[in-house]
Each structure stands twice: as structure tokens, then as C-alpha cells.
Amino acid sequence: MRARVALTPELIVDAASRLAENAGADALSIRALGKELGVDPTAVYRHFRDRDQIVLEVADRLLSGIVDGLPADLAWRARLEWLAQEVVRSFVAHPAIAPILALRTTRRQGEFRLAEAILGALRDAGLSDERAAVQHRVFDDTVMSYAAMISAYTAMDESSREGDESAWSREYRALPVRRYPNIAAVAQHFSGIEDETVLQELVGALLDRVEKLAAAE
Template sequence: MSALAITSAAVALADRAGTEGLTMRRLAGELGVATAALYRYFDDREQLLVAMTDLVLAETPPPPPDLVGWRARIRYEAQQEWQIYRRHPWILTVLARLRPPLGPALFDTLDRTLSALDELDLSRTQLISAYLSYSALVQGLALVWTAERSDRIGGPESAAPTELAALVAARPALDKAFGPTGPRLDLDFDRLLTDAVDMLLEGVAVRHAGSTE
């Protein structure tokens, strides 16, 4: 047994059961070892989460060398982050907090995105603001996708109550977006991510009058 084997098994367990189902005892049971054996490699569950996060983020391939322009580079990072959330939904709850587990792979990801944004020669405050807006966008869509996926797993979509439909119909903008009279709403989250990131980057470019590539 090695730290890498334990971390890989922990990732597989979290993929199935989420972080709420990840306990040192359960992980030890799946590995067929005593719980105490895990503590020879990891001091606690938080240290294990750091290793798991780093292992998962390391799945992201480096940007192709011919990828140029700050927008293209950020679009690439957004797509890679999005795919990680789809493969490992549990990591969203680990990263979307004030103090996420810090490791080399996370630092690499952050540095690539910040370097792309900094092509606009932003101030420190502007750089952090632009990055947090971008990060909140990607993580927010991933959260909605995760909830949507969970709802669909739970069973067939139920019809909206008559009272709810009436409340929607009485509000023109709400009815236009979600009313039953329009075409069936089937959200393509991959397309949503692309469009949303493009809108955000357009806003950053306009505000800071930087590169338009």
C-alpha cells in the first residue's frame, strides 16, 4: 500500500458516495486494512482531501503550446475545470470554500488563469475581482448542474402545480423564460458554460479596454 493507492481509492469512493460518505473507517474497509494503517500516511481526513484534490486537478492536461490570447486560455481552463466537476462532482464542495485544500496542481491552475487575465495589465484588486467572478461563474453552473442531475436521478420530472403555473403566467418575463407555452426547456450545460464565460470575458475586456483576442 502507498499514499497514492490510498488517495486513488479515496477519489473512487468520493465519486460514488460524495465527501459525506468518505470516512477513514469506510476507506480502510474498502482497502481491506485497519483504519490505523491509513494514519501512517495521512494525519487526518483533511490531509487526505488535499491529496485527493491535487490528484484530481492533475488530470488537467497543460494548454496546447499554440493556444494564444487571454480569452482562449481562460476558455480552455474553464472547460477543463468544468469537465473535472462532471467527473468528480464532490470536488466542487471542496474547492468552493474560503480555504480550499492547497496543493501544487491547484496552484498551477490558479497561476495559469491569473496569468491569462493579467495580460490585461490589471491592478491587484482588479485581477482578484476578475478571477473570483470567473471562478464563481464556473462553480455556480457546476452547482446547478449537480442539483439538476440529482433531481433527474431521483425520478421523472413532475408537472408544475396549477397554482405555480398561474404565478408564472402572471409575470411576463418569468413566463417567457420558464412558462409552459414555449418550447421545452432542455438545458445544455456545456453550451451554457461556453456562452456564460464568453459574456464574462467580453465584460472584462470592455471594462479594462485590454486585448480583444
Template sequence: MTDRVVPATARQRRRPTKQGVVLSEELIVETAMRLIEEHGAEALSVRRLGRALGADPSSLYRYFRHTDDLMLAVADELIGRTLRSWRPTGDWRADLRDLGLRMHAGALAHPRAAVLSSHRVTGRDHEIQAVETIIGVLRDAGFPDAEAVRIYHAFVDQALAFAALDSASTALPRPAREAEAAVWRATYARLPADTHPHIAATARHLVADMPRSSYPMALDLLLSAAAARLAGIRDGTDT
């Protein structure tokens, strides 16, 4: 794609595509997400998208300037799907934990798209809503503005980092995933105590724990630290 786009008011396609559907930004993003999971980054080509939509590839320029513009829309849609499934309760710590876990689960549901988009800043509607919402949760909890931003930053970066890490693992072919998990049993669990005493002592725990994501634990640690900072702010011991 190139840097040309039709104004929003002129984007609506009046006639159905060859497959009988009317193009929209939502349909293109949904199709792009499906193709990314099937083919990876190569899916974001005008020709492949046009073929999947049954549309002239040039018609995609009515909605997106170039493939990176489409990639940002995909990233924003992943955020939107998380927000649409989340309901706050008023308990800031429980709400952020629930939101973080939903962000992580949403990434694993679309692992290839998450790997490609987790590091992007979209500036689009869903991302703006997420920033507003999370900072609002923190400010309502009593965090001063600067502290709310710092915790927001740590919370989001942690969630996105684990989303990319665990999505990359999920996107591996199954034999590769199984081979990596087996390393903990085949290699680490067999290391002798006289040369590797700490690994040998904890081997059964390594075998049980390491194949799983550590995100829930990391998230709990972050929220515990944030709660401790908030308590310090309230009693005047945190400077």
C-alpha cells in the same frame, strides 16, 4: 482520522495490501474519489477506505492526518486533472474560456466530490500551480497586477460556484432530475399570458434553455467584461 501523520520519507508501504497493491497517496485519493461518487461524504471513513484498499485502516495515517486532509487532497486532484488536460495557446481570452469549461466538465465528471470540495482552499501543489498559471495569463495579457487578481478571483469563483451548483444537480437521482426539468414544461409553459405575460411570451425559450447549465454563457459574459476593461486600461479610459 486524527492529527498524526508519518513523514513523507517514511510513507511508502513496503508490502502489498491484501489485494496485492502497494499503498500510495495517489492510490488513496483515487479510491476516495471513487467511493465518494458511490457513497457520498460517508465514503471518507478510515474503515471504508481501508476495506476498499484491502489495507489496515491505521495505515492511512501514514499519508493523511485526518479525513479533512484527505478531502483537501481530493479537491487538489480535481484541479490537477483539469490542468493536465489544458494547453494554452497564447490567446488569453480563448485560454481562460477553455480552462473554465474544462474545470466545469471535470467537476461534472466527479459531481459528488466537486460538491464537497469546490469551496475549499487546499494550498496544495495543483492549486498553487493553477493560481500561478491563471494570474500569469492575465498579467501577460496586459492586466495590471491588482486588476489581474480581481479578474482571477471572479473567474475562479464563478467556475467553482457553477461546478458546485451543476454538480449538485447532476448528483441527484435521475427521476429527480427529470422531474425538475419537466417543471418548465408542465408549469411554466402553461401559465396564461393574462397573468404572466413575460413568462408566456418566452415559455418556449425557458423550456429549451433552463434545463441546461448557464455556465458557458456566464463565462462568456465575464470574459467579455474583462476584455472591455482591458481595452479601457490600454486606451486610458478605465480608471
């Protein structure tokens, strides 16, 4: 006879996180949660209205973990650079959850805290409230999208990744110069570009824009 489990929202989210990490978010069902927790699946409904609420709780927990680590003594630009790097790192570490955060609004404390941190940095940079609101969306949407892409790529099987990566030094460099003169001119540099470099350039462009907007206030 199984011991009775005193269900709490935290226990349910813990179990949902394990299921998502081990089998993917699509495997996260109320029935699967009941089995994971050793309870009748209907017991889950005493704490959550439906599966979607649980999915958003799982995703929001990841955002809370990101904000928890934010150093308190960073200048506004360094804060946003740190957040961008940490979002990518966290998404890569949790590929089953990353697509949810790239598409959904969790409407929970983790998301609110992340928005507060981003907006605080943008207002510290000197942006007006209206411009801070716009640049928050630009920063958040851009970083989340890039992080989800890198997460999905990292989760691919190794042979597929190797094929894609070798294309920069093989197929691109083998293209005929007359037909693709611009590619031929720069192809030798493609293979040395790291994801971290792309992220730095991407975030740098966003933050340079913030500085220009702040200077014009």
C-alpha cells in the same frame, strides 16, 4: 492471511478517490480506507494527519487533471473559456468531489496550477496585478459554483430531472398572462436553453468585463 501492503500517499489517495466515487465523500472515513486498502486503519495516519487532508488531496487531484489538459497555444480568452468548460465537464464526471471544490481551498499543487493558469490568462489580457487578482476570484468562484450546481443536478435521479426540465415547457407556459405577463412573453423560449448556452453566456460576460478593464488600464 492478507499480503502486506506497502502504503504510500498515492495509494491512499487512490483508495480514497474510489471510495468517494462509489459511495460519496461522506463515506470516506479512515476506517473505510483501511478496509479498502486491506490494512489497519491507523496505518493511514503515518501519511496523513486526518481525514480532511485526504479529502483535500482527492479534490486537488481533480484540479491537476484539468490543468494537465490545457492546450499551450490558446489566446488568453480561449484559455479561460477552455478552463471553464473543462471544470464543468470534470465536476459532472465526479459529482462526489465537486461540492468539495466548490466550497474548499485545497492549498495544494492542483489548485496552485489552476490559479497560475487563470492569472496568466488575465495578465496576458492586459490587467494590472491588482485587477487580475480580483478577476481571478470572480472567474474561479463563478465557474466553480456553476459547475457544482450542474454536477449536483446531473447526479439527481432521472425522474426528478425530467420533472424539473418539463416545467419550462409545461408549468411556465401555463401561467396566466395577466398575472405573469413577462413570463408569458418569453416562456416559449425557456425549454430550448441548454446548460452549455448558459455557461457560454456566463463566461462571456465575465471575459467581456475583463476586456473593458484591460482597455481602461
